Amino acid sequence: MVKLVYQECRQGPISRDFGMRDQVCRAAISAMNNIAEGFGRSSNKEFARFLEISSSSAMEVRSIAYAALDLSYFSAETAERIQAKAEDVKSLDLGLIR
Numbered sequence: 001m002v003k004l005v006y007q008e009c010r011q012g013p014i015s016r017d018f019g020m021r022d023q024v025c026r027a028a029i030s031a032m033n034n035i036a037e038g039f040g041r042s043s044n045k046e047f048a049r050f051l052e053i054s055s056s057s058a059m060e061v062r063s064i065a066y067a068a069l070d071l072s073y074f075s076a077e078t079a080e081r082i083q084a085k086a087e088d089v090k091s092l093d094l095g096l097i098r
Helices: 002-009 018-039 044-070 076-097
Strands: none
Touching: 002 018, 002 076, 018 044, 018 076, 044 076
C-alpha cells in the first residue's frame, strides 16, 4: 500500500495539494509502522492494539482516496487500487488480531 500511495502521489494534481498528499502518505506509513511497532511489543494485547491502529490508518488511506477521486486527483482506477490495498491491510490486521 505504501509503495502504491507514494507512486501515485508523485504525479498529477495530488502532487500539488501538499496537505492531502502528505496526509495520505503519512497514513499509509502509519499503517505499516504500527504493525512493526506492535510486533515489537511485549504482549499479544499490545500487538493487537497496534494492529487496530494500523487498520484505522488503512481506512484513513481509503477515505482520502475517495476524496482524491471526488476532486479528480485520482482516476477511478487509481482510487480503486488504493482502496483495495487499504482493505487488504485492514483484513490482514484483523486476521492477525484474531
